[in-house]
Amino acid sequence: MPASRPARFGRVDLLVVAAACGLSLAATLPRLTRRPVWTDEGLTVGATTQLFDTLRGTGGTMALYYAVITPIAQLSTDRFWIRLPSALFVAATVAVTYLVARRIGGRWLAATSSLVLASTWALARWGIEARGYGLAMLLVAVGWLGVVELGATDDPRRRRRGWVLLAVGGLLGPLAHGLAALQLVAQAAVLVARADRRRFVRPLLVLGLAWAVLLLVLFAYGAGEVASWIEPPTWSDLKQVYAMLVGRGGLGVAVGAVVVAGTAIAAIRVVRGAPWRAGSTDVGADGWLPLVALAWAWGQPLAVLAISLVRPYQEPRYLVSSLPGVALLLGLAVTSLRGRPLRLGATAVLMAVLLSMQPAVTNTSGEDWPSVVAVLDAQAQPGDGLVMRPLLRAPFDYAVAERGGTVALEPVSPEVPIGEPHRIYGEPDGSLRQVLLDADERTVWVVVRGLESRDEVEALRDDPELAGERQIAQIQKLRGELAVYRFRLKERA
Template identity: 35%
Template structure:
């Protein structure tokens, strides 16, 4: 196969009467402005939505010691240990969820800048400017830019690794390959499934400069040495962590744009624009599209053939690549028309942006905690049901109420002692409830079916027998996602 020229051809000399200084503002404003806009958009009410279950897991892990986080990874979330270590560092600056979300906010801001830099390298500053603003307009960028998990970081390092790959292919310099390897390392630390991006990178290297394949493999190998220990920690954990998933259907693959972008209209529009960028046999655009497409198809294949894991948020890292392509397509229009298209997509996403800033899930942990706090008395106990579920209601109440949470009357050993995200309950509920006259139950709705929880139907038969025999139910209340009930001990005869 004939070796092709590097992706970024030498730029022409300035025309007569035009100085390099005249062009510099365009070259840096095309990424700086989108970054500033994205930073403002992501920061708006970033602390308003309460943490949802995944963020509660982050909060729990962040407040453990480093050895405890590593030990947690031996039992669950082994591949997430690098992110938990980052969260542990952030927890030193404050206890609020906003502090834990700050790395994601900064990552989303940087993603807009790097997406623009990628589009500028591939095409021109106009494509860069529009591509960066598209990132700012995406509701999915706000959603995961305001979440204390690694998805926004994965998006940042996916586009950064792609940019450094193109630089390394164009220059062949060892430090560019080192920068690429470092980006891939951070990509794997952020979210290991994002390493599916390497499939597209392999194709890019094979097409653009096949003789650089050894250098690329060396860079990937360097990154792998840093990712592999956490991969080994997570071996065997996927079945327990993804037991709530069912295999995807063909319709899920057909609707993947809406799933990734959180909006079928916005996702469809961006993907359509990305396809438009392929016209004219632009090999650079085609390779970028392949880098975005292969991870989607591969994850679906893994879902069908290995284990269910076709989840939209696992693919958020392809969003900036598609935005870069869409920016290329819009750059073919006059700039006012391209910007108008961005504004239209932003306007379509406004209702979703509002929803994102209200809640990140259908479970109102904050209201449940507020109701218990307002009505509880000293000496009250609480039973969390189901303890082994994914609601993490015990962690949520500690987040909101701190030391004011009612006594966990069935607690035998907590999640830290268990090196887990779940506590262990005592085997004899009658003995554990002795001396407690008022007991709350907090039950989460079924996450798979959405069936509402009753006051005791999620408890074990032994727990139900004690409550029904020795207590009487005084009240029951509903908040989104939960049922709360108060039981008072029957008077002895």
């Protein structure tokens, strides 16, 4: 027998949803213009001018997001406008999470989970990027809403709606971000875990076939080559995944303890209800529904970590769509407390702790491209050359355009005119050493990112041929990961 339907959605629910969405927007909208556009966002802007080449070159990953952002970019590529859709997707995700949580545990759980989710630092950081993470998270949440609709009713109309929601989330999610595909696996597993699984099997097989065809098409177009830069997982990667899902620093440890408690509570309720047992009728708050929170929070991260042992994908921001599930677990831990004052106090403390983590990650940037442009604008001379990896040109070109396109440099490698972001710049013309040896310009400026790239440049000081031709000077190491070098031809006696 399905769980009884909760109280009708009313004014109290609307007020709480408005408060949670308002908190999400208050945490994101003021920050839309604060951080400089970084590499991935520059590639997004570039993709809007090379849409079909981008889709062919990236296996169609984020195709749906590009379809959303391209019309906006035709009107404006200002930081605010290209990031605004993601902020709206995040706020909508908070609202959908409220609906899912209300089905699982009523208004208390819904209010706590949605407010906690809106306070999460990772949402304020990665959720407002001009990338597909926010859209993917929303579609995944829609899919989970379909799951709880399917599992909590025998009403044919609501079941049809549940299948539509699950299909929309499951099939469109991977077109916003490829790893969202793993959430459909978790959703199907949750439905199959029920005693009445037979009524779900045939539609799931049809949906699974469509899902498999979609993935085959994406991989046929090269999706398997995306994110090939990720190294095999290390302990440091696991810590970063933990920080993204739970929290940073010492406060993150405290939040982690609450997540563990919520995970244990959900697991106990699932085991106690044993919804997979033949004849089980307990599919409510003490049976099947807490399994949704567990699978949403941990299904994708555990699958990604397992896959990464063979093919690394464990980039923390790729797991953003699991954040609402973690918020549900935090909500389960808080709502297990007895007494309204204790619950209210615990919710307030948890929100304050999570909100306190936001400034450190939303006010700073590892890539200060406007400062790079300012340095070159002040020191470079007309006719000087510019060399950087093709991947880095998009955010640089964006910063140049944002400044007004004043940098008087000749593009040496890649040889694409400066000032208009592209997604595809072509392959570099040989190694950095060879590019510098072949350059005709008297002075060549090199912009690098990361310690490894700086070490590569520094090693050129010991190269007899290059050191004999050019004088190498590190002009400035900027805040974060960027550095600017100048290679100038030596005067001949």
